[in-house]
Amino acid sequence: MEHPIFFLTKLLEVLGLGHFAHAYPHVTFTWLIMLLLIIFGWIATKAIQLVPFGGQNLFEAVIDGVENFQVEVMGEHGRVFFPMIATFFIFIFFSNVMGLIPGFFSPTANINTTLACALIVFITTHIVGVKFHGPKYIKHFLGPIWWLAPLMLPIEIIGHLSRVLSLTLRLFGNIMGEDLVLGILLLLAGQFLAPLPMMFLAVFTSFVQAFIFSLLSMLYISGAMEHAH
Amino acid sequence: MARKVVVLTAIALLSMVAVAFAEANPQVAAAGLNVYFGAVLAAGLAIGIAALGTGIGQGIGLRGAVEGVARNPEASGKITVTMLIGLAMIESLAIYALVVALILLYAYPMATPIAKMIGLPM
Numbered sequence: 001m002e003h004p005i006f007f008l009t010k011l012l013e014v015l016g017l018g019h020f021a022h023a024y025p026h027v028t029f030t031w032l033i034m035l036l037l038i039i040f041g042w043i044a045t046k047a048i049q050l051v052p053f054g055g056q057n058l059f060e061a062v063i064d065g066v067e068n069f070q071v072e073v074m075g076e077h078g079r080v081f082f083p084m085i086a087t088f089f090i091f092i093f094f095s096n097v098m099g100l101i102p103g104f105f106s107p108t109a110n111i112n113t114t115l116a117c118a119l120i121v122f123i124t125t126h127i128v129g130v131k132f133h134g135p136k137y138i139k140h141f142l143g144p145i146w147w148l149a150p151l152m153l154p155i156e157i158i159g160h161l162s163r164v165l166s167l168t169l170r171l172f173g174n175i176m177g178e179d180l181v182l183g184i185l186l187l188l189a190g191q192f193l194a195p196l197p198m199m200f201l202a203v204f205t206s207f208v209q210a211f212i213f214s215l216l217s218m219l220y221i222s223g224a225m226e227h228a229h
Numbered sequence: 230m231a232r233k234v235v236v237l238t239a240i241a242l243l244s245m246v247a248v249a250f251a252e253a254n255p256q257v258a259a260a261g262l263n264v265y266f267g268a269v270l271a272a273g274l275a276i277g278i279a280a281l282g283t284g285i286g287q288g289i290g291l292r293g294a295v296e297g298v299a300r301n302p303e304a305s306g307k308i309t310v311t312m313l314i315g316l317a318m319i320e321s322l323a324i325y326a327l328v329v330a331l332i333l334l335y336a337y338p339m340a341t342p343i344a345k346m347i348g349l350p351m
Binding site: 166169170172173174176177180208209212215 | 313314317318320321324325327328331
């Protein structure tokens with residue numbers, strides 16, 4: 001399969017960063033998403049009013065929806081984690097959808113981005129657990145019956161490490177797979193608009209994958225906060 | 230990206246050169262070609278069997294969700310959300326198999342040693 005052409009890489013070649021942009025498209029497109037989200041946020045809160053209108057209304061609906069869902073899943077003491085979870089959701093949704101636009105690349109189609117997000121969730125889970133429970137956090141790993149503890153500890157540790165792997169691979173596999181299918185359909189029958197039905201499915205699965213990632217992060221963090229069995 | 234292109238070229242060359250080397254060293258060429266065939270076959274089987282299991286699993290989950298909605302149409306919103314979460318979890322198993330198949334096809338781990346064995350400049 002030929003090397004695809006990206007708008008941002010061409011633009012950065014003009015600016016002189018060509019080698020970096022060719023080797024690391026996921027980094028440069030992450031910068032683009034950061035810029036877009038900052039601009040959206042600034043536009044939405046430029047002239048903030050009590051009765052929202054226009055862009056502010058849209059963003060209030062999104063943020064409110066995510067926050068209500070999160071408090072429903074995590075409980076009131078989970079409200080502190082709302083900025084992180086909402087950022088994950090919005091960033092992953094935008095970066096998934098970006099790959100559908102011809103000439104752009106999804107940062108989440110590269111395993112480095114998804115591994116970074118999964119590692120952040122993993123480290124947050126354990127820091128939260130230690131902060132809430134102190135040294136008693138180890139009880140989460142030992143299981144309900146005390147004499148099964150030497151068996152439960154390695155199993156629980158492997159289970160926790162597999163969370164990182166599953167979060168990474170689920171997001172990476174879904175997004176890279178769908179970008180790959182779109183690319184192959186384009187090569188096979190692009191003039192008959194063959195990728196179009198796949199693009200409809202891809203918008204849906206992009207939203208579902210962003211939602212699943214943030215839902216699983218909520219569940220892991222609230223699992224670290226609650227009492228052991 | 231350059232490394233990927235080099236590895237892909239090595240695999241393509243292997244398949245062509247293996248036939249040419251058959252006269253020179255039939256055992257090594259046959260071994261290289263066998264491994265290539267095995268990798269492609271494994272990739273196809275991986276995703277096929279994964280799709281089979283995922284289809285059955287998601288179908289059973291979907292049956293439970295539809296029965297729940299049929300029994301209680303008012304709870305259809307919550308049931309739909311739960312069903313979608315369950316389907317995404319099951320789908321992730323097929324995605325793991327897809328990642329393994331793609332590794333076998335595009336990041337074929339033994340391409341470099343086998344190419345060295347046959348004698349290509351790597």
